[in-house]
Amino acid sequence: MARTARTGKPTLAVVGATGAVGTVMLQILSQRADIWGEIRLIASPRSAGRKLALRGEEVEVVALTEDAFDGVDVAMFDVPDEVAERWAPIAAAKGAVVVDNSGAFRMDPDVPLVVPEVNPHAARLRPRGIVSNPNCTTLSMIVALGALHAEFGLRELVVSSYQAVSGAGRRGIDTLRQQLSLVAGTELGTTPGDVRRAVGDNTGPFPEPVALNVVPWAGTAREDGWSSEEMKVRDESRKVLGLPDLRVAVTCVRVPVVTTHSLTVHACFEREVTVDQAREILATAPGVVLFDDPAAGEFPTPVDVVGTDPTWVGRVRRALDDPTALELFVCGDNLRKGAALNTAQVAELVAAELGGS
Numbered sequence: 001m002a003r004t005a006r007t008g009k010p011t012l013a014v015v016g017a018t019g020a021v022g023t024v025m026l027q028i029l030s031q032r033a034d035i036w037g038e039i040r041l042i043a044s045p046r047s048a049g050r051k052l053a054l055r056g057e058e059v060e061v062v063a064l065t066e067d068a069f070d071g072v073d074v075a076m077f078d079v080p081d082e083v084a085e086r087w088a089p090i091a092a093a094k095g096a097v098v099v100d101n102s103g104a105f106r107m108d109p110d111v112p113l114v115v116p117e118v119n120p121h122a123a124r125l126r127p128r129g130i131v132s133n134p135n136c137t138t139l140s141m142i143v144a145l146g147a148l149h150a151e152f153g154l155r156e157l158v159v160s161s162y163q164a165v166s167g168a169g170r171r172g173i174d175t176l177r178q179q180l181s182l183v184a185g186t187e188l189g190t191t192p193g194d195v196r197r198a199v200g201d202n203t204g205p206f207p208e209p210v211a212l213n214v215v216p217w218a219g220t221a222r223e224d225g226w227s228s229e230e231m232k233v234r235d236e237s238r239k240v241l242g243l244p245d246l247r248v249a250v251t252c253v254r255v256p257v258v259t260t261h262s263l264t265v266h267a268c269f270e271r272e273v274t275v276d277q278a279r280e281i282l283a284t285a286p287g288v289v290l291f292d293d294p295a296a297g298e299f300p301t302p303v304d305v306v307g308t309d310p311t312w313v314g315r316v317r318r319a320l321d322d323p324t325a326l327e328l329f330v331c332g333d334n335l336r337k338g339a340a341l342n343t344a345q346v347a348e349l350v351a352a353e354l355g356g357s
């Protein structure tokens with residue numbers, strides 16, 4: 001393994017350091033235990049020369065080139081799918097273990113899809129030198145579901161998402177902020193089309209206005225009316241949990257929240273469940289916070305969950321008509337556990353392994 005002479009610690013590259021996920025990644029790397037030697041920040045040539053704050057210093061961004069991976073042990077990729085598809089194999093061929101946040105390799109049978117609280121062992125077997133991170137919607141619920149699955153055996157999921165605009169990157173955030181500035185302080189939202197006329201034709205990465213609205217669509221079109229985001233939730237939940245036949249029904253919805261995805265979950269298990277058992281599991285599961293006292297006004301919402309690491313769970317109920325099913329409301333910061341934090345955790349697993357620990 002290449003080691004910097006200065007520190008003897010592994011060298012990390014962050015590809016896509018200037019993006020929505022990359023920005024949170026730099027904060028996380030500045031906050032977590034400092035296991036890295038050099039951290040090289042990489043983005044498109046547009047950003048080369050920019051200086052970004054990392055571990056209390058200013059670090060200059062370099063352009064993505066083959067040479068940028070010289071001496072790199074672990075390379076995190078936080079870039080669009082097509083950029084990862086081209087460059088992750090190049091980084092791997094240069095000897096780096098790639099931890100990729102894009103959708104480019106998630107369903108490749110030779111690429112493990114890893115959530116450290118659920119299937120950490122999978123990160124060790126990586127024939128292509130690439131480990132994938134699940135998408136943010138799956139990640140926002142999977143830690144809680146993995147804990148319940150380990151006890152009760154998951155059989156079926158019925159899920160609706162309430163997804164934040166930052167799931168669509170910096171453009172998503174910019175679009176919501178701009179639209180909010182156009183509708184704030186008005187009486188819009190009372191007649192058909194009034195919001196649409198106020199925000200104009202440019203709806204950014206979304207098919208409809210997102211301010212003062214909910215949009216039942218995320219991603220691109222797949223067969224039979226499904227969206228790409230919905231297919232990811234189904235396919236990636238199956239892969240992470242090791243349940244290739246898990247029944248999953250899902251509808252993904254975009255809401256006017258900046259960051260933190262929420263989901264309602266109807267989870268069916270192999271055997272009867274009780275709320276007390278479920279609460280005990282969720283209260284003790286690593287990476288999960290049980291926040292569930294509706295009588296006291298306690299349930300998770302994005303305004304409190306944003307900026308935090310765990311998966312928050314509330315509204316835990318046994319299904320009214322099925323003693324083997326639970327109803328949950330789950331919130332997770334889509335840029336932290338939903339992206340950057342999970343990547344950082346996987347990279348730490350890889351670094352520990354490379355270091356022989």
Ligand SMILES: NC(=O)c1ccc[n+]([C@@H]2O[C@H](COP(=O)([O-])OP(=O)(O)OC[C@H]3O[C@@H](n4cnc5c(N)ncnc54)[C@H](OP(=O)(O)O)[C@@H]3O)[C@@H](O)[C@H]2O)c1
Nearest residue numbers: 016018019020021043044047078079102136167169170339
């Ligand atoms: N947002 C989320 O909640 C979330 C969650 C999980 C996974 N992801 C995935 O993470 C990845 C990054 O998402 P994001 O939301 O952070 O996107 P973003 O805000 O649009 O940022 C994209 C990043 O990629 C860089 N980039 C774009 N084209 C490049 C090129 N040709 N060469 C080198 N760098 C290039 C950009 O650099 P410049 O600034 O120089 O253009 C920027 O750093 C995507 O694959 C996304 O699907 C996102």
